[in-house]
Amino acid sequence: MRVFSLGLGLAFILLFGMNGCSKKSTNGAAVTMHWDRDMCERCKMAISERKYAVEVVNPKTGKVYKFDDIGCAVLWFDEEHIPWKNQAKIWITDAKTGKWIDARTAKYTDDSITPMAYGLAAFTEKTFPGGHQAHDLKYATKMIHTIEKLNQEKLKNEQTGGAPR
Numbered sequence: 001m002r003v004f005s006l007g008l009g010l011a012f013i014l015l016f017g018m019n020g021c022s023k024k025s026t027n028g029a030a031v032t033m034h035w036d037r038d039m040c041e042r043c044k045m046a047i048s049e050r051k052y053a054v055e056v057v058n059p060k061t062g063k064v065y066k067f068d069d070i071g072c073a074v075l076w077f078d079e080e081h082i083p084w085k086n087q088a089k090i091w092i093t094d095a096k097t098g099k100w101i102d103a104r105t106a107k108y109t110d111d112s113i114t115p116m117a118y119g120l121a122a123f124t125e126k127t128f129p130g131g132h133q134a135h136d137l138k139y140a141t142k143m144i145h146t147i148e149k150l151n152q153e154k155l156k157n158e159q160t161g162g163a164p165r
Contacts, residue, residue: 028089030055030100031064041065042072042079043116050098051121052114057089070103071118071144095121096129107134110143118144 033055036048047053047068054067056076067073070092077085090103095112106122109132114120120140128134135143 028057028059028062030057030091033066038066040068040072042067042076045115049115050093051095052112053093054103055091055100057091059084059087059089069114069116069118070108070120070122070140071114071116071147073103074141074144075148092122094123094127096123096127104137106137108136108140109133110135110140118147120144 033047033050033053035050036046038047039045040047041056045068047066049068052069054070054073056065056067056073057063058065065073065076067076073090076082077088082088091100092103092106093099094101094106095109101122101124103122107125107128109121109123109129110119111132112119112121120135120143123129
C-alpha cells in the first residue's frame, strides 16, 4: 500500500509539474521570455537577441510559441500548416525599446542584421527611425518568402553541384 501511495503521489507531482511548464499567455499578451534559455520553435536556436524576438499566441488555447526572428515565425506558420494563423496574436519586440508590440501593426525596416538574416526589425510609429522606408507585415512576409526561396535554390545548387542563378 505504501508503494502505491508513493507512486500516486509521484504521478500527481509530475502531472501538475508538467502543466506548469506549458507556455500559456493571459488574454493573448506576451509572456516572459527567458533569454538565452527559451528555444525558437522553428530552428531550435536559443533566443538571445532582444531586438528581434517574436511570440505567437494560439487564440483558442492561449499556448505561446517563441521565435528568434520574424522570419522563423512566418515560415513556421506555413510549414506547420497552422489553421489559426490569421487569428493568432503575434508579438514582436520593438528594435529600439525592446518592448513587446503588435507585429501586425508594427512598421518594419529591411536592413538590419537579424538572427536568421531576414533583415527585418519592427518599430512603433513613435520609435521608427528616420531615413528608412516603412514596411508593413504583408511586405515583410513577402520578403521572407522570397529570401527563403533564394536560400533553398542556393542550397539545392550547392548539393547538386549546379551553378548559382
